[in-house]
Amino acid sequence: MGELPGYEIERELAAAGGITIAGVDEVGRGAWAGPVAVCAAVARPGFPEPPAGLTDSKRLTQRRREELAAVLPGWLTAHAIGAASHEEIDALGMTAALRLAARRALGALPLRPDVVLLDGKHDYIGRPWRVRTAVKADLRSVSVAAASVIAKVHRDGLMAGLDADHPEFAFADNAGYPAPAHQQALAELGPTPYHRLSWAYLDDLPQWRHLRIHRPAVEGQLTLI
Structure with missing residues (x-):
């Protein structure tokens, strides 16, 4: 797995006066369906030893991620999750949707961080x-x-919760990312109510291209072409 994360950056921020530090990361940016989610996590003071094997989620198996996710809330000082829906992504664009989700997560923390480590x-x-x-x-x-x-x-x-309503898309396996089964179902059945309609993948699907949403220059207004 290689070297595991440590506290080098947190120690640097603490030395500069950052007492409460919230680590922030997102998931879902590259998916074609579903929300983008952002978590803000505040580790305990004193830089204690983290749960064994903790590292970037992409380097972990699903089982190990779930095991860690079960113990992390009790190990952290605090954490909160914010999300921006697929409709908000279509309306605002991804950067603004990430900002919205992150601010929702940070605003839901029971304490205000001195520094956000992003x-x-x-x-x-x-x-x-x-x-x-x-x-x-x-x-x-x-x-x-x-x-x-x-x-x-x-x-x-x-995303797994959407699988029962749309089993052809295999959301439980691909979480809305463009895996082969997802792409095949999309081409045959068209987008579900959870797909991002402002994304360019629709340009490659002639029978569904008319559903593509194009954001105008003025944010918050939608044009359906």
Whole structure:
């Protein structure tokens, strides 16, 4: 699995006065269906040893993710999840939808973080939050790794719940990402009520292309073409 995340970034932020640090990560950005989810996770003070094997959710099996997600809430000081629906993604665009989901997660925490440690190089959260971005933070930071696991398991559960109504799309297996079974069902049956209709995949499906939503220059207004 390689080297596991540690507290190097958290220690640096703490030395600069960040007492409460929330690690933040998202899941669902590249999916064709379903929401985008963001988790904010605050590790315990004193940088205690994390649960064994904690790392970026993408490096874990489903079983191990679920095991960690079961113990992390009791190990963390606090955590919260925010989401932006597929309708909000269509209306706002992905960057604004991520901002909305992240602010919902941060706003739901029982304590306000001094610093937000965000995975990636782009700050999609913005003011009034003090944000520190870090590339591959989910592999470097315990807080962000915890957020990545909780967000992934939460969203996977939401998508699995849609599987009974749309079994052809195999959402329980692919979580709305464009796996072969998903793409085949989409071509044959068209988008479900949970698909993102502003995404370019519809341009490649002549029989469903008319459903594509194009966002106008003014945010919040939709044009159906």
